[in-house]
Amino acid sequence: MAAITLIEAVTQALAWEMAHDDSVVVLGEDVGINGGVFRATQGLCEKFGELRVLDTPLDELTIAGVTVGLAAQGMKPIAEAQFEGFIYPMMEHIVCHAARMRNRTRGRLTCPAVFRAPWGGGIHAPEHHSEANEHLFTNVPGLRVVLPSSPARAYGLLLAAIRDPDPVIFFEPKRIYRQYKEEVPDDGEALPLDVCYVLRDGTDVTLVTWGAQVKECLEAADQLAQDGVSAEVIDVATLTPLDFDTIAESVSKTGRCVIVHEAPKTAGFGAEIAARIAEECLYSLLAPVERVTGYDIHTPLYRLEGKQLPSTARVVAAVQRAMAAG
Template sequence: MAQITLIEAVTQALAYEMAHDESVVVLGEDVGVNGGVFRATQGLQEKFGEWRVLDTPLDETTIAGVTVGLAVQGMKPVAEAQFEGFIYPMMEQIACHAARLRNRTRGRMTVPAVWRAPWGGGIRAPEHHSEANEHLFTNIPGLRVVMPSSPARAYGLLLAAIRDPDPVMFFEPKRIYRQYKEEVPDDGEALPLDVCFVLRDGTDVTLVTWGAQVKECLEAADELAQKGISAEVIDVATLTPLDFDTIAESVTKTGRCVIVHEAPKTAGYGAEIAARLSEECLYSLLAPVERVTGFDTHIPLFRLEMKYLPSVERIVEAAQRTLAAS
């Protein structure tokens, strides 16, 4: 079986679902002949034709609104926002229509659509190409916000997102698009959209994260192990609706929690998880909940971006602080 990268897993999932469900169409800027600027849709237009893999006019609003119309009329569109930083013009269509049509028509109209977007920093990209803004979507009812962190989870979660009867934001951490390969059977098996994944068991502290920071958290867990600290690592994967039970169970066991994310700290999604922990797990906590996040600044241009992104060192220090507290 071939070993594939995260982005190849995205392509594999799209190709599988398009071959098995003719209502699935892909649309966006440069998704056709060019196969997407990151090559996520490579070869799809050749295989499925230009009416199922559509290059659109260069207008994010158009892509988002047309996606709503396609989905309402029985298609399963997978729209690409070329970069997370360009997603803002899409938000009205997503928030006002995609996320609420089922509710406002009492179930008469539904929007089974997926918006894929290469997400986050760390690839030395130009300005507006490195945003992490998942928290702007986690506050929108009626949406699912999903972020894979490995090739296998990219494949399984994207299949689940396309098959889901409701709109899904699928944010792809582009920093780890090609970071490593793993075996991903092309078997059409979806992963559940309502669970967090416990990637590493531990007993002293829980590291809660998603997207590209899963890598840093796993590395931090290795370093902590060398210092005799046992860290549990949770990949939230589906941010909303949240599987808080898995997080609560872990933190109840370890008594300590470090939340790691790339987006700015204030009102980032980590704030929601921290608040839930204080509401539901306070008496199990042995130390204040720590957050290791991007700063409340714009992500700098690329010379400084690695200073902005959470590092293994910052995660290890935060975990050690929780242990020092009790």
């Protein structure tokens, strides 16, 4: 079994599902002949043809509208926004139509669509190419928001997203697209949505994160272990619906929690998790919940981008504050 990168896992999942379900189609800018800006759809047009891998005009609003129409009529479209910052025009159809389809028709119609977008910073890209705005979608009823953090989870979660009868926003952390490889069986086995994954057991503090920041949290856990601090690392994976039970169980055990995400701090999804912890786990806490996030600014250009992204050092410092507090 060959080891593959996260971007290759995305391609592998798309190819599997297209080969086994004729209703699955892919559409977006340059997804066909060029294979996508990051080559996520490379080879799919040659294998499945131009009727199932559609190169669209440079028009995200139309891409989203066509996607909703296809999904409402029984197809399973997978639309790509070339970058997460290009998804804003698509929000009209995603929020006003895709997310409401089941409720609006009282279950007569659903919208089994996936909206893929390379997400986050860390690749020295210009404005609108490095944003982390997943929180704009977590407040929308009827949407699932998924953010994988490894090749295996990208493969399994994308398969599950395509098979889900309702719309899924599937953000792919491009900073780790090709950062490392792992063995991923191409067996069509989906991973469960709406589940947090405990990547490392611990007893002193809970690190809650998703996407590319899983890497920094695991590195921080390794550093903390050298000082005798045992950190549990949780990959949220599906932000909404949130598997809060897994987080609550961990926080009740450790008594401390540090939430790490790349999006700006104010009203980021970490704030929702912190509020739930305050509501349901308050008497288990030994210290205030810490948040390590992006700053409340637009993503800076590459010379300062590293200052914006949560670093391993910032995570370690937050844990040290939590340990000193109680």
